[in-house]
Amino acid sequence: MKIDHDVLLFATRLVEELGESAIRISRVRLVELTAANNLRAAAFWRDVMHTSERLLAERSPAVAPPHTSPPMAPPMSAHPATL
Structure with missing residues (x-):
């Protein structure tokens, strides 16, 4: 993957100064x-x-970055009509 040097510089600076807030911003x-x-x-x-x-x-490889997709509902174990 080719990364633009401006992007890399800006992202590095943002992460150094803001930590995980860099992603949100x-x-x-x-x-x-x-x-x-x-x-x-x-x-x-x-x-x-x-x-x-x-x-x-x-x-910090032990801590994964926040997931960017919305949370999914857990699957239903039984249909409500059969309960």
Whole structure:
């Protein structure tokens, strides 16, 4: 995977200064720029977010980065009509 040096520098600095908050902040910027239809800047922040996640995972391998997808409901063991 090829990483832009600007993305790597920015993500590294963000992770050093903000720790795990770097992911949340980069996600907020990504959403704001996507809503503003600034696709080039949104792509930059998407790369920063993913690079920050990777840097945090490398920094503390015992602790996984926060999951970015919404939580899923547990499967139902029995249909409610049969109870």
